[in-house]
Amino acid sequence: MPDVRNWQLGRSMTYPYPEHHPDWQFAFVFNINRCIACQTCSMACKSTWTFSKGQEAMWWNNVETKPYGGYPHHWDVQLLELLDGAHEAAGIDPTWGAAAAGAEAPYGSYDGMTIFEAAAREQPQTQQALGYLPADEEWRAPNIFEDVGPAGRPAPGSLGLEAAGAELPEHKAYFFYLQRLCNHCTYPACLAACPRKAIYKRPEDGVVLIDQSRCRGYRKCVEACPYKKSMYRPSTRVSEKCVACYPRLEGADPLSDGVPMETRCMAACPGRIRLQGLVPIDPDGTWADDRQNPINFLVRHEKVALPLYPQFGTEPNGFYIPPRWAPRPYLRQMFGPGVDEAIARYRAPSRELLAVLQLFRASETVIFRYEIEEGPKVFENEIDGKPWAMYDDTVIGFDKIGREVVRLSVEEPVHQRSAPHPNSI
C-alpha cells in the first residue's frame, strides 16, 4: 500500500491509493462555544437534500450532545473502542509525540495506528479500514441524550447540583454540542473502502461524492467512514452522503452571483458558529501558505480550530474551536493534543483573531481573503494574569474574484435614539 502524508498526524501513513490532491479543498471551522443546538443547520440540509422517501433517518448534518449523544448511537465511542482493541492486540500504546511538532506537524506526531493501519495490520488484510456498520435503529435520533451531561459528584442534600459544578476552567457538570457533517476528508475512508470505485474526490474542490449510477448498495462506505457520514437509502438501495451543496460551491446557484457561496447548513446558522471556505492546496497536498484565507489563518496560523478525531487518519477538513468549559482529557481524545493551546488562544484572542472571528456568518459568499483596518483600543483587561486589550478593528472580506463582500468592526455599532422616541418603531 502506498504511503501518503497526513499533516494532522505529522507523519506518513498507509492508504490504499497514492496521493493526488485537489486544487482547492472545501473546509470549515465551527466554534463549538457558540452553538445553541437549534438544528437550523440540520433542517436547512434536510429541507434541501434529504426530505424524500427513504431519507427519513438521514441527517447529512446533525448536531449532537456530547459526551453521551451521537448519531448514529455512540458512533465515536464504538470506533474508539475498536481502535483501542486493535492497539491492545498489537501491544501499542498510542501517543502523540509533542517533540516532533513543526510547521507540517502542528500537533506533533501520532505514533498509534489509524483506521487504515489497524486494518492493514490484520493478516490477511480483509478490509480497507477498521469500522462497523451501524444497524437501522442506531440512526433514529440525530440528537439523542440532548442536553444530558455527567452530573459530577454532587454533595448530599445539594439537589444534585455540585457546588463547584460550573467553575472554569473545567466544568464538572458539562455537556456541549458537536456539529457534524461529512468532513470531505483528504484521505476518505468511504472512498478507500468502496470496491466499486463509485466514490470520488473532486479535483476542483476536494468534495467527496458517491456516483449514484455506480453504487451497488454494498454499504462498505457506511462501514468504513469513521464519522458515519455515508448513509444508506433503502428506497433507492444505494448510499448517499453530503454533497457539500456543490451547486453553491460552484457558484451555480442563482443567488450566488457566479462566485462560490457557502453551503446551506453553514449559511443558515443563527448561532453564527460556522465559517466555511475553500483553501488552496499545493500539489504535494500541503495547504498553500495563504494566511489571508480565513480558514487557513484559523487552522494553520492561529491553530485555534482543530480536526475531529485526527487519529482516525482520514485527515478530515472540518475544524472545531473546542468548548472551553469541557474536561481537557475528553477534548484531547476528540481533537488531539492541540486542545490546550487552542483554548488558551480563544480565551485571550489575539487582535487579528478577534477580528477574523467577526467573519462568521457575515455573508453567504465564500470569503477567500480578508484584510484588517486597525481601530482604537476600546477595552483593557487581565486574562489568566496577563494584560489583554481589545481594539475596534475592522475586518473586510473579499470573494473569489476580489470583490469586497463584508466589512465588520469588532465593536458593534450602536445607535441611540433620541429621548422622545425610546420605544417607538
Next chain:
Amino acid sequence: MSRRSMSPAHGLGIGAFALALVLSILGVPVTSAQGTTVFADRVEGPLPVDAPFDAAWDRARAAEIVLSGQPVTPPKLMEPTVASIRVRSLVDDTRIAILLEWDDATRDESVLAVESFSDAAAIQFALGSGTSICMGQQAGGLNLWHWKADWAADLAGRRDVGDVHPGMPDDVAFPSAGTDDAFAIDGSRAGRAAGNLRSAATLVSSVEDLNAVGFGSLTSQSVGGQNVHGASEFRDGRWRVVMSRELAPADPNDAALRPGSAAATVAFAVWDGSRGDRDGQKSVSTWLALTFEPAPVSLLDIWPFLVMLALALGMSGVMVWYGLRQPDAGLGWPNGRPDGGGGP
C-alpha cells in the same frame, strides 16, 4: 521405516482412484464427486425455466462444486459461508437453463434495513481465453449473471421503507406515491435519476446481466440488454435458483453458448445475506467447464473396458494380498510383526 505394509483401507483407496481414473478416461461422469465439469444436458420436454423443483432437473447430471472464500482483494472473505453448491444445466434448441442449489439456513431477501443484505448467486462466463477469474481483465472480460433474492422478492411489487418500518410517517411521501419521476418537484430519487438498475421502479428479472474487466469494473448491461431470466424457490433450508437465457444472443457482451463447440469456462459464487456477504465477501468456485457433451451411452457399450478394469483390480488385489504375506526376513527385522510405527 523400510517395511511398507499395506492396510486393506489403503488398498481400497488406490483401487477407488484407479477406478475413477479409468472412468474419467472413458468419459463416465464422476464429477458429482469431483466437481470440475458442469454438463448441459438436453432436456426431454419443455425447459423448466420457471420451475426450480421440476422433475426434469432430477434427470440432469448434478455437479457438486466446492466453494472457497475470496482471499484476493478487500473486502475479503477468508472462509466460505457456503461450503458447496450443486449445479445442473439443461438446454433445448434455443435456450440454456442453469440450476444452482445450495443449503442456507436463512432466507434473506430484504435490503431495506441498513444492516440487511440479500442472499445472491452468480454465474460468470469468460468472454475470452485466459481470462482472470478475479473479475476478469481488459484482455478477456466476463459476462456475469447475478441473481438476487431481494430482486426476486421485488418482482411482485417493489418494497419500500414502509414494509420494514410500518410506523414510519407515511402521510406525506416525497416524491408522492403516484409518480415514478426520479426528480419530481416534491422529492428525488437520485439513484433512479442516475439510471441505477437497483433503484429502478420496476425490475424485468431477478437476474442482473453484467460485464466486468477487472476489480471494481462490474457494470450492468443496458436495460434493453438485460436478457437473463430468473426463477427461484426456497424450500426446507435450501435455495434453488434457475437462471436461463437464449444460448447465443447477438450482443457481444453476452457469452455465446453453442452446443457442439468447445466447453464454456464458468465459475460460480454465492452470498449469504444474513452473514453480511456482499461484493467480494462471497463464496466462490474455481473456473469450471460447462460442456454440452451428451451423456455416455449405456454400460453395455463399454463392456470391454469394464472387463479390463475388473482384471486390473483383481490383479492388484492379488498382489496386495501376496505382499502382505511375505516374511520379514532380510530386512533387518526379527520375525513376527514389525514395530507399530512401520506402517504408513
